[in-house]
Every structure is written in structure tokens, then in C-alpha cells.
């Protein structure tokens with residue numbers, strides 16, 4: 311069971327000076343443009359309810375103006391919600407007083423911004439220690455923590471350097487170190503790598519994944535970039551006009567986009583690199599026979615009943631053993647057990663292999679190819695037709 315770190319319940323944000331009226335109209339189902347026409351209020355976030363799990367990287371994607379930044383700033387109340395609950399570790403930060411809120415920000419959450427937000431007159435060490443200083447921590451202690459954080463991002467040799475002599479990537483490492491210095495459970499990252507060159511950006515993504523593998527935090531990461539979202543995100547939330555329209559793992563969304571808007575985000579993604587054999591393996595296209603206790607005659611009977619040309623043979627623990635075809639069974643003397651019947655060998659596919667890697671195997675095999683887990687246990691099978699459909703080609707059905 312996954313532990314919930316952040317939970318939003320019916321959260322709304324209306325920008326403007328009379329949010330109540332707009333909220334009432336919104337809850338009645340009135341459309342945003344009409345609400346704006348009547349009340350001059352803008353809907354930032356519309357009825358967001360979802361959970362973020364401890365230790366996951368949760369990416370928020372959506373077009374410009376879809377409400378990503380607003381949503382994330384509600385988590386630490388940089389923006390005040392108009393209505394709803396925002397629970398961090400079960401405590402509703404929407405109703406906290408200022409000192410409670412400060413304590414949460416100081417101990418549980420940090421934010422990294424796209425613009426780096428460094429102070430030019432402070433050196434790297436003081437920039438990294440700045441949040442701790444604001445929190446009232448004594449100098450010695452905050453320097454120790456800031457240095458630890460700078461070491462984590464590979465900048466320990468730059469403590470006396472000033473931001474303007476650092477490259478963009480290094481500046482953002484300082485931003486990250488500042489956020490890490492108070493060892494937060496939750497890291498909020500608003501387009502944190504978007505201002506960086508592609509190569510540096512990719513390096514920073516790797517760095518973040520490395521940090522995450524060493525010290526699991528809950529990371530909420532806003533991104534415009536699909537590749538980044540797919541690389542970093544355990545789950546992705548897609549926002550459209552203030553509404554969270556879909557949440558899922560990258561491949562769940564890719565396989566089942568909730569609407570055209572979501573589909574358009576994923577257009578051009580190479581599905582073959584994302585979807586695995588396990589995702590598309592099906593149990594409908596083959597007949598399975600358990601080896602023990604079945605003779606060739608029974609096997610032939612079963613194939614006839616199912617109107618199949620072949621069957622997979624598995625042992626009691628469902629481990630895949632091989633394949634028998636009608637032809638091979640007919641060659642054997644009647645009643646002979648399957649043990650000695652002609653068990654043909656066909657290749658198996660590891661369930662975690664991605665589609666790009668299995669095309670050759672499926673294409674070169676006459677039958678559907680069995681997919682197995684690491685213990686050779688049968689998961690399902692992939693035919694050429696299944697594969698082509700998954701890759702979104704429009705091949706002929708192979709009528710096996």
C-alpha cells in the first residue's frame with residue numbers, strides 16, 4: 311500500500327477580488343469563459359482532488375496557462391486556495407495559521423524555480439544557506455547543512471564563488487542545493503530545468519534521478535517537456551484550463567489518453583520505447599495445456615475444440631515449456647504423453663522488454679510469442695497483429 315504524502319480534496323483557486331460568486335457559478339457547472347464575462351474572475355485551479363505518494367516523482371504537465379504553477383504554489387500556500395483541503399502528511403495546510411505554515415515550509419517543503427532565484431551579492435555557500443538563515447538557524451549549523459547540500463549537487467569546490475561567474479547549470483545546482491539544505495520531504499520544482507541548454511538539462515535530470523535513488527523524497531515537478539516528464543515522472547498529471555484531466559504513469563497515459571488534448575501531448579512519442587511486452591501481452595490468442603496428465607490425444611482434442619493450430623505447454627507452476635502444433639502431435643503415436651511429444655522450441659520474450667526490442671523476435675516467429683516473467687512464468691502472448699497495433703501500424707491481421 312502506497313503512503314500518501316500530499317492529498318488535495320476539491321481544491322479551487324479563483325483569481326480576482328470576488329472569488330465567491332465565481333466559485334458558486336463554477337460549482338454549478340458554468341463554463342470558465344462565461345464566468346469571466348460575468349464576474350471578471352479567472353479560474354486558476356478547478357476542483358483538484360488527487361493524491362501524491364511518498365517517494366514518487368509526480369510531474370505536472372499542461373499548456374501555458376493551464377494552471378500548473380498555480381496548483382503547485384497551493385501546496386505550500388504561496389498562493390492561497392479559494393476553497394478545499396490540501397493535506398500534507400494528513401494535516402490541512404489550507405487552514406494553518408502563519409506560524410504553523412512557516413514551520414511546514416521550513417521543515418517539510420522546498421521549492422526550486424526556473425529563474426534560479428539566486429542572490430547575486432551572496433556567494434554560493436550563503437545562497438545555499440539562505441533559506442536556513444531565514445528560518446533562523448545559527449551560522450555554523452547552516453553552513454554545515456549548506457555544504458552537505460552543495461556536496462550532493464557537486465559544487466563543494468565553489469562555496470566562495472558568486473553566481474554571476476557560474477554557468478546556468480551550475481546556478482541551478484545552487485538553487486537545488488538551497489532547496490535540499492533543509493532536507494525537505496517534499497521538493498517542489500517549477501520548470502526547474504527549462505532555462506538550461508538541452509545537454510545540461512539532461513545532465514540535471516540524471517542528477518535528480520541519482521539524488522532520488524539515494525534519498526527518496528516526494529518531488530512535484532512542473533514541466534512543459536514531454537521527454538522530461540516521461541524520463542522523470544513516476545506519474546504524470548495533465549492539466550487543461552485549470553482542471554487536472556488525467557493522472558497516470560507515462561505508459562498508462564500513453565496507452566489510454568483521456569481526451570484529444572492529452573493525446574496531442576503524446577503525439578510523436580515513440581511508443582515502442584515506452585510500452586513493454588507485459589503491457590500488450592494477451593491471453594486470448596493462445597490455448598494453454600498443462601503438461602502433466604495430458605496425452606497427445608487429449609491435446610489434439612483440446613486444439614480441435616479451440617479451433618487452434620497450436621498450444622503452449624506449461625508446467626504446474628505455469629512456467630512455459632514449449633509449443634505443440636497439430637501437425638507435430640499427429641506425428642506422434644496416440645496416447646503418448648506430452649512429455650515425449652514433439653515440443654517445439656520457440657523464443658520467449660521477457661515481460662519488461664520494450665516493443666522496439668521485440669519487433670524482430672515477433673516478426674521472425676510463425677506463432678504468437680510467449681511473454682514470461684523472470685521466473686519463466688507465462689504472462690501472455692504477442693502475435694504480429696498485436697505488436698503492429700501497439701506500434702500503431704496498420705498491418706494486415708496475420709490470421710495465425
Ligand SMILES: Nc1ncnc2c1ncn2[C@@H]1O[C@H](COP(=O)(O)OP(=O)(O)OP(=O)(O)O)[C@@H](O)[C@H]1O
Nearest residue numbers: 325352353354372373374375376377378379380381
Ligand atoms: N496572480 C494572478 N492573477 C490573475 N490571474 C492569474 C494569476 N496567476 C495566474 N493567473 C491565471 O491563472 C491561469 C493559470 O496560470 P498558471 O500560471 O498557473 O498556468 P501555468 O500552466 O503554470 O502556465 P505557464 O506554463 O505559462 O507557467 C492563467 O489563466 C493565468 O492567467
